[in-house]
Amino acid sequence: MSESSDILRMEGISKSFGSVNALQNVTLTLKHGEVLGLVGDNGAGKSTLIKILSGAIPFDEGSVFFEGRQVRIENPQDARNFGIETIYQTFALVGNLPIYLNIFLGRYRVKSFLGGWIKILDNKRMEKESWDILQNLEIDFNSVRERVDHLSGGQRQAVAIGRALFFNPKIMIMDEPTSGLAVKEVEQIHEIIRSFKRKGVSIIFITHRLQSIFAVADRVTVLRGGQNAMDRLIAETSLEEVVRAMFGLHVKVALDE
Amino acid sequence: MSQSKVISRLILLLGLSLLLSLVSPSFTRFDNLVNVVRQAAILNILGIGMTLVILTGGIDLSNGAVLALSSCVSAIYMKSGGSFGVGILIALAIGLACGLINGWMVARIFVPPFVITYAMMFFARGLAYIALKGQIMYGFSKEFRFLGAGHLFGIPTPILLSGAALLVFYFFLKYTPFGADIYALGSDEESSRLSGVKTGRRLILVYALSGFLSAFAGVVYTSRLNAAEPVIGESFPLDAIAAVVIGGTALEGGQGGMVGTMIGALIITVIINGMNLLRVPSLLQSFILGSVILIMIASQYFSGRLKGLPSFLKPLAMKGGET
Amino acid sequence: MSDVKVLLKRCPNVIFLFAGLVVLFAVICPPFLSLGNLANLVLQGSVLLIVSLGMTLIMLGNMIDLSVGCLMSLSGMVAAMILAKGGGTFSAILFGILIGLASGLFVGLLVAKLHFPSFIATFGMMGIFEGISLFSNEGSSVYWPKSAFNFVGSGMLFQVPFPIWVAAALFIVVYVLLYRTPFGANTYALGGHEEGLRLAGVNVRRQKVLIFMTSGMLASMAGLVLASRIASGHPTVGIGYEFEAIASCVIGGTTFFGGRGGIMGTLFGVLIITLLRNGLNLMGYSTPYQYCAIGIILVVGITLNSIYQR
Numbered sequence: 001m002s003e004s005s006d007i008l009r010m011e012g013i014s015k016s017f018g019s020v021n022a023l024q025n026v027t028l029t030l031k032h033g034e035v036l037g038l039v040g041d042n043g044a045g046k047s048t049l050i051k052i053l054s055g056a057i058p059f060d061e062g063s064v065f066f067e068g069r070q071v072r073i074e075n076p077q078d079a080r081n082f083g084i085e086t087i088y089q090t091f092a093l094v095g096n097l098p099i100y101l102n103i104f105l106g107r108y109r110v111k112s113f114l115g116g117w118i119k120i121l122d123n124k125r126m127e128k129e130s131w132d133i134l135q136n137l138e139i140d141f142n143s144v145r146e147r148v149d150h151l152s153g154g155q156r157q158a159v160a161i162g163r164a165l166f167f168n169p170k171i172m173i174m175d176e177p178t179s180g181l182a183v184k185e186v187e188q189i190h191e192i193i194r195s196f197k198r199k200g201v202s203i204i205f206i207t208h209r210l211q212s213i214f215a216v217a218d219r220v221t222v223l224r225g226g227q228n229a230m231d232r233l234i235a236e237t238s239l240e241e242v243v244r245a246m247f248g249l250h251v252k253v254a255l256d257e
Numbered sequence: 258m259s260q261s262k263v264i265s266r267l268i269l270l271l272g273l274s275l276l277l278s279l280v281s282p283s284f285t286r287f288d289n290l291v292n293v294v295r296q297a298a299i300l301n302i303l304g305i306g307m308t309l310v311i312l313t314g315g316i317d318l319s320n321g322a323v324l325a326l327s328s329c330v331s332a333i334y335m336k337s338g339g340s341f342g343v344g345i346l347i348a349l350a351i352g353l354a355c356g357l358i359n360g361w362m363v364a365r366i367f368v369p370p371f372v373i374t375y376a377m378m379f380f381a382r383g384l385a386y387i388a389l390k391g392q393i394m395y396g397f398s399k400e401f402r403f404l405g406a407g408h409l410f411g412i413p414t415p416i417l418l419s420g421a422a423l424l425v426f427y428f429f430l431k432y433t434p435f436g437a438d439i440y441a442l443g444s445d446e447e448s449s450r451l452s453g454v455k456t457g458r459r460l461i462l463v464y465a466l467s468g469f470l471s472a473f474a475g476v477v478y479t480s481r482l483n484a485a486e487p488v489i490g491e492s493f494p495l496d497a498i499a500a501v502v503i504g505g506t507a508l509e510g511g512q513g514g515m516v517g518t519m520i521g522a523l524i525i526t527v528i529i530n531g532m533n534l535l536r537v538p539s540l541l542q543s544f545i546l547g548s549v550i551l552i553m554i555a556s557q558y559f560s561g562r563l564k565g566l567p568s569f570l571k572p573l574a575m576k577g578g579e580t
Numbered sequence: 581m582s583d584v585k586v587l588l589k590r591c592p593n594v595i596f597l598f599a600g601l602v603v604l605f606a607v608i609c610p611p612f613l614s615l616g617n618l619a620n621l622v623l624q625g626s627v628l629l630i631v632s633l634g635m636t637l638i639m640l641g642n643m644i645d646l647s648v649g650c651l652m653s654l655s656g657m658v659a660a661m662i663l664a665k666g667g668g669t670f671s672a673i674l675f676g677i678l679i680g681l682a683s684g685l686f687v688g689l690l691v692a693k694l695h696f697p698s699f700i701a702t703f704g705m706m707g708i709f710e711g712i713s714l715f716s717n718e719g720s721s722v723y724w725p726k727s728a729f730n731f732v733g734s735g736m737l738f739q740v741p742f743p744i745w746v747a748a749a750l751f752i753v754v755y756v757l758l759y760r761t762p763f764g765a766n767t768y769a770l771g772g773h774e775e776g777l778r779l780a781g782v783n784v785r786r787q788k789v790l791i792f793m794t795s796g797m798l799a800s801m802a803g804l805v806l807a808s809r810i811a812s813g814h815p816t817v818g819i820g821y822e823f824e825a826i827a828s829c830v831i832g833g834t835t836f837f838g839g840r841g842g843i844m845g846t847l848f849g850v851l852i853i854t855l856l857r858n859g860l861n862l863m864g865y866s867t868p869y870q871y872c873a874i875g876i877i878l879v880v881g882i883t884l885n886s887i888y889q890r
Contacts, residue, residue, distance in 0.1 A: 362879065369835075
């Protein structure tokens with residue numbers, strides 16, 4: 001468990017919103033090629049932590065180390081530049097824009113003129129590349145020019161995943177990827193996570209479905225009340241232990257499957 | 258913007274013009290029509306800035322006041338012996354500065370756009386009064402007057418300048434990352450931000466451009482009137498919003514475009530021109546204009562395009578307010 | 581929770597700003613602190629306070645009303661014309677207030693039922709009211725023969741000018757309305773989480789209409805007091821009040837960040853604006869300077885509030 005195999009280390013992270021302490025001195029580590037499950041009750045701070053990592057919000061105290069070096073992630077673009085891609089629970093897609101622009105939102109393919117002074121959108125290239133990514137995900141689309149708000153939930157998730165995947169991330173963050181999905185679709189997500197892992201992507205995913213953690217994750221980090229509660233290899237822990245760490249109670253878990 | 262929307266507005270414009278030509282024969286006189294297009298040109302320049310701002314889901318109420326301030330200050334400079342070139346630069350710089358302040362307050366301090374532009378309106382207008390101390394400046398150099406009153410190849414310069422501005426900004430809005438970012442930001446600011454769009458910078462830029470264009474319009478306007486005084490432009494925010502709304506750009510942001518605004522500016526100018534020719538008292542004119550805007554918005558709503566409060570009225574969420 | 585405590589917690593900067601400005605003007609311009617001037621200041625602020633109370637309700641509900649200034653002029657004109665034609669004080673006041681209620685109803689419906697953005701709807705109404713006010717007497721003021729109505733603006737009760745009584749009474753009424761009734765709680769909730777309120781079963785549309793009607797009524801009352809003070813119905817007297825009302829609310833901490841703020845803050849905001857204008861006036865700076873200063877203080881106030889609230 002040497003530190004050099006850590007692709008990511010967040011240390012001593014604290015964040016408050018006014019008088020609410022969302023995170024207090026939280027640590028999170030992620031190893032190369034590892035799938036980490038981040039769990040906790042509502043309000044435990046999981047969303048806040050990954051939003052800090054993805055550059056969406058700033059933190060008050062702490063440091064972030066990426067591949068051993070300390071880094072500053074001050075906005076979503078910074079995170080992307082480091083190879084950290086995020087799939088938010090709401091997908092963060094812009095409804096009345098077409099699929100291909102959503103895929104390349106904020107980092108459009110351009111053709112430069114006048115020595116870089118004028119950049120023109122290269123729609124053709126974006127359309128083609130978008131089409132290719134989505135084909136690989138094996139979801140049906142009519143056209144990448146379709147507006148995102150005309151798509152079904154599953155198609156939208158595919159766009160969000162495709163977007164994250166396209167830019168060859170080193171770290172992929174997934175916030176509640178299985179929420180609202182049927183059992184078969186949940187298994188599809190598990191497969192997608194496994195395929196990312198095979199590609200060498202390190203993954204952090206937040207979920208309330210603890211079964212998912214035990215299905216695909218290598219390790220689990222539990223937050224409770226804005227603080228670290230547990231950090232264990234999946235192989236060395238149990239559902240009961242995780243739940244107990246989440247709620248801090250002595251509970252007997254009745255597994256209803 | 259979709260073809261059908263543009264066409265429907267062109268039809269509206271032609272219909273109005275036809276109606277007016279029947280009711281008031283002097284409407285179709287050549288010099289009147291040229292006048293209309295020339296007036297519309299100035300409104301169009303303002304409309305370009307307002308379109309950009311409204312596309313991001315905001316508003317700029319200060320354009321008239323910034324126009325007045327920038328032209329008054331540059332007038333003082335030019336009347337005290339300064340060159341017209343520097344005078345123009347001063348005006349543009351003031352417009353840019355006011356716009357930057359607006360943009361910065363909106364993007365970094367999260368002040369609702371209409372609060373800050375409303376405050377800027379009072380502030381800039383007050384400064385304009387203070388600067389001129391109640392006088393009117395008139396009688397500028399020939400070179401300066403060329404911008405508003407001159408002709409090039411037989412076309413009045415305001416029309417050329419406005420056309421050039423339209424082309425430039427149409428291009429940037431439709432074909433560059435800047436444009437894509439603006440539409441994204443206006444449709445869904447938070448999603449855009451999370452996806453890596455530099456929303457803060459774009460907002461600041463958009464308001465800065467609006468201020469800059471207000472000053473630019475001011476230069477043309479002052480040049481045309483050959484006079485500068487603090488009261489000018491009081492109706493411009495409303496006129497510009499009207500042009501944008503009539504032109505089809507939705508107030509909630511994220512939809513619309515420059516071409517529509519241009520047609521909207523023409524429509525507004527035709528309406529105002531018509532009201533003048535028909536000798537409608539000016540008190541009634543703002544009433545009519547206001548009603549036209551309300552009707553256009555109502556029709557936007559009923560055609561299903563305006564679904565809720567425009568973004569500039571939604572509470573701007575504190576960064577990461579949830580856990 | 582006691583509103584004063586909330587005020588102290590939420591925006592101490594309002595009190596500091598107020599105190600700071602008092603000290604500043606006392607130093608720069610000694611006549612400022614004279615009893616006569618201070619009394620005058622409170623009197624001047626009373627009209628603004630009345631209209632700002634309404635604006636506070638509206639802004640708490642995440643809306644805006646740009647038409648209150650012109651509504652004030654219109655109410656004044658209506659009352660003046662009734663008095664000029666021989667009508668009694670009672671009917672003048674009644675119709676003046678009815679105009680406010682009617683306007684509030686109309687705008688409220690535009691916003692709540694037709695989903696007009698409140699900014700656009702009230703911007704339009706502003707133009708309409710201005711137009712009507714100017715049109716009704718060809719742009720000139722309306723005067724009336726001596727009437728009991730004059731007492732509203734110029735009379736004294738126990739040595740205190742009547743407008744101050746009106747303002748104080750309305751302040752108490754709105755205080756109770758806002759902090760002790762479901763209407764008030766719903767207003768706060770509307771600003772914070774409109775959707776949540778709707779899902780909780782509250783008739784959000786009706787709430788918005790009621791808010792606009794209350795604000796309209798307050799604006800028209802302010803307009804009546806003002807008309808009585810200047811002893812005439814003036815078609816553009818109210819212009820600018822909407823800006824000052826918004827500024828008062830915003831400086832006082834009522835912004836758009838989820839239904840925060842309250843009328844205590846607005847009270848201080850009104851005092852700040854009024855003392856700013858009063859002080860600058862004493863120093864010889866005319867209205868343009870005053871408006872510039874208000875603009876600056878507004879921006880400063882917002883920045884301070886937003887920094888503190890983070």
